[in-house]
Amino acid sequence: MSDNKKMVEAITPINEDFAQWYTDICLKAELVDYSSVKGCVILRPYGYAIWENIMHNLDARFKATGHENVAMPMLIPESLLQKEKDHVAGFAPEVAWVTMGGNEPLEDRLCVRPTSETLFCDHWSRVLHSYRELPMKYNQWCSVMRWEKTTRPFLRTREFWWQEGHTIHETAEQAIAETEQQLETYADFAEKDLNIPVLKGRKTDKEKFAGAEATYTIEAMMHDGKALQSGTSHYFGDGFCRAFDVTFAGRDNTLQYPHETSWGVSTRMIGAIIMTHGDDEGLILPPAIAPIQVVLVPVAAHKPGVLEKAAELQMRLSKFVRVKLDDSDNSPGWKFAQWEMKGVPLRLEIGPKDIEKDQCVIVRRDTREKSFVPLAELEVQIPALLKALGDNLYARAAENREKRTFSCTTMDEVLKTAAEQNGYIKTMWCGALACEEQMKEQAGISSRCIPFEQEHLSDVCPCCGKPAAQMVVWGKAY
RNA sequence: CGGGGUAUAGCGCAGUUGGUAGCGCGCUGCGUUCGGGACGCAGAGGCCGAGAGUUCAAGUCUCUCUACUCCGACCA
Numbered sequence: 001m002s003d004n005k006k007m008v009e010a011i012t013p014i015n016e017d018f019a020q021w022y023t024d025i026c027l028k029a030e031l032v033d034y035s036s037v038k039g040c041v042i043l044r045p046y047g048y049a050i051w052e053n054i055m056h057n058l059d060a061r062f063k064a065t066g067h068e069n070v071a072m073p074m075l076i077p078e079s080l081l082q083k084e085k086d087h088v089a090g091f092a093p094e095v096a097w098v099t100m101g102g103n104e105p106l107e108d109r110l111c112v113r114p115t116s117e118t119l120f121c122d123h124w125s126r127v128l129h130s131y132r133e134l135p136m137k138y139n140q141w142c143s144v145m146r147w148e149k150t151t152r153p154f155l156r157t158r159e160f161w162w163q164e165g166h167t168i169h170e171t172a173e174q175a176i177a178e179t180e181q182q183l184e185t186y187a188d189f190a191e192k193d194l195n196i197p198v199l200k201g202r203k204t205d206k207e208k209f210a211g212a213e214a215t216y217t218i219e220a221m222m223h224d225g226k227a228l229q230s231g232t233s234h235y236f237g238d239g240f241c242r243a244f245d246v247t248f249a250g251r252d253n254t255l256q257y258p259h260e261t262s263w264g265v266s267t268r269m270i271g272a273i274i275m276t277h278g279d280d281e282g283l284i285l286p287p288a289i290a291p292i293q294v295v296l297v298p299v300a301a302h303k304p305g306v307l308e309k310a311a312e313l314q315m316r317l318s319k320f321v322r323v324k325l326d327d328s329d330n331s332p333g334w335k336f337a338q339w340e341m342k343g344v345p346l347r348l349e350i351g352p353k354d355i356e357k358d359q360c361v362i363v364r365r366d367t368r369e370k371s372f373v374p375l376a377e378l379e380v381q382i383p384a385l386l387k388a389l390g391d392n393l394y395a396r397a398a399e400n401r402e403k404r405t406f407s408c409t410t411m412d413e414v415l416k417t418a419a420e421q422n423g424y425i426k427t428m429w430c431g432a433l434a435c436e437e438q439m440k441e442q443a444g445i446s447s448r449c450i451p452f453e454q455e456h457l458s459d460v461c462p463c464c465g466k467p468a469a470q471m472v473v474w475g476k477a478y
Numbered sequence: 479c480g481g482g483g484u485a486u487a488g489c490g491c492a493g494u495u496g497g498u499a500g501c502g503c504g505c506u507g508c509g510u511u512c513g514g515g516a517c518g519c520a521g522a523g524g525c526c527g528a529g530a531g532u533u534c535a536a537g538u539c540u541c542u543c544u545a546c547u548c549c550g551a552c553c554a
Contacts, residue, residue, distance in 0.1 A: 010490090019547085020548080034545075034546070037545090038545065038546085090553095093553085094553065148552090149552065149553080150550095150551090150552080152547095208554085212554090234554080262554095266554095298512095300511095301512070302511080330512095331511080331512055331514090331516055332512060332513065333512085333514040333515045333516080334514090334516085335514095335515090336513095336514050336515075337515045338515085349513070352513095353513075361513075
């Protein structure tokens with residue numbers, strides 16, 4: 001095949017140059033196009049369809065737990081952004097400003113939202129009066145802007161699409177429970193629907209969200225062993241609410257500050273899907289969010305009855321899966337390669353020989369395994385194959401993570417391991433910022449999280465030798 | 479933001495010491511094909527990333543900018 005110059009979309013082999021492979025997939029699977037503004041990408045129909053499926057799935061989960069959608073403005077007055085000092089310090093270096101209105105300079109410049117905590121708090125300061133109105137559990141689907149220096153499609157763009165949930169609660173306990181619940185929602189979605197195993201934990205102070213008391217994260221490991229922060233959930237205590245004067249009359253009729261959370265996932269998740277599951281043939285999409293779950297390829301479509309049979313199957317399958325009939329003039333081989341590139345989980349081939357035998361050929365994208373399936377069994381076999389494929393994607397990813405997870409008790413081990421390969425490195429940690437910085441400087445790794453599931457690897461921190469009670473997972477990150 | 483690379487048709491590329499642009503694939507039409515990236519014939523398609531400059535003349539030389547890409551630094 002390598003001498004065939006007519007390949008539809010040749011991509012760089014995954015193990016030859018992972019970064020280039022990733023970029024190739026983004027462009028050649030027609031997920032994105034670049035725009036004329038650095039770091040601002042166009043989500044093309046196929047890429048946006050993936051995002052739509054992610055949105056629908058998560059939105060249903062949020063609604064089921066009592067959240068309501070809202071829409072906030074995209075502009076934030078500078079004065080509002082300034083109110084919480086840690087927050088503004090964290091975001092100021094990467095916000096874009098609107099300084100002109102028409103031809104007139106603005107007296108107060110406006111920031112294009114990098115995140116909307118300030119807008120929500122400003123709003124709540126006006127509408128909240130009584131404990132009876134709590135909790136307020138809001139979410140919005142929108143895009144935000146952060147003026148990143150280095151950009152890559154999905155992983156880090158200046159404008160990106162996400163959801164940001166913002167809630168306020170009467171008590172700290174309730175807010176903390178909300179933070180945990182939403183992290184759990186993300187983890188469940190990642191594992192069950194994206195087939196991506198995730199590591200749940202808390203961020204160190206160095207890595208937590210600007211202005212938060214605690215940041216919880218799900219971390220996913222990519223094919224090359226690098227980590228990708230794939231979703232975060234923050235507990236703010238009452239810090240923002242105090243800064244924005246958000247108050248309510250409590251049960252005892254005293255004025256109180258609510259306790260706040262926020263949580264978000266973004267189009268970065270699509271990057272995680274690509275880099276977790278893809279292979280040399282292209283993208284592999286988890287069945288739950290694949291825009292097309294089964295592509296129907298008629299073979300010898302000009303022969304009488306073939307297209308008719310394919311159209312009939314399309315109608316039948318559309319009742320229980322997202323199906324596309326590719327009745328274009330391209331050759332079957334071209335279609336096979338093209339739909340593999342685009343990551344469609346199952347391909348169903350139907351030709352004259354099949355029709356004679358009342359069967360079809362079904363090919364799995366993950367293993368490329370072919371099977372002959374009697375047409376009568378499609379309603380049973382297709383869902384079973386989709387399930388098996390999703391399970392296999394998860395198992396493969398889990399295996400890769402397992403292979404690339406290491407425990408170290410001394411700095412020498414850490415340095416050696418980090419130098420040899422990418423992956424998770426588990427060590428004990430004393431909690432000192434200095435040791436965290438040393439890990440970055442010497443081994444080139446950052447703390448991914450303090451996992452909820454702790455292990456006791458040794459008694460001391462490998463950096464400073466002081467007593468260490470908690471285990472941290474380190475790694476190189478996107 | 480620092481360092482390396484790139485920018486010529488939709489994609490991949492060629493274009494000599496400066497002389498006004500070509501190839502393959504794709505695309506359009508017709509016909510033959512069709513179980514792993516088909517073939518024939520006939521066509522369409524380019525202010526050479528942008529802006530200045532040098533020159534009789536710039537894809538080619540000079541400067542500036544922009545975007546992409548890779549490696550760092552930075553970054554919910």
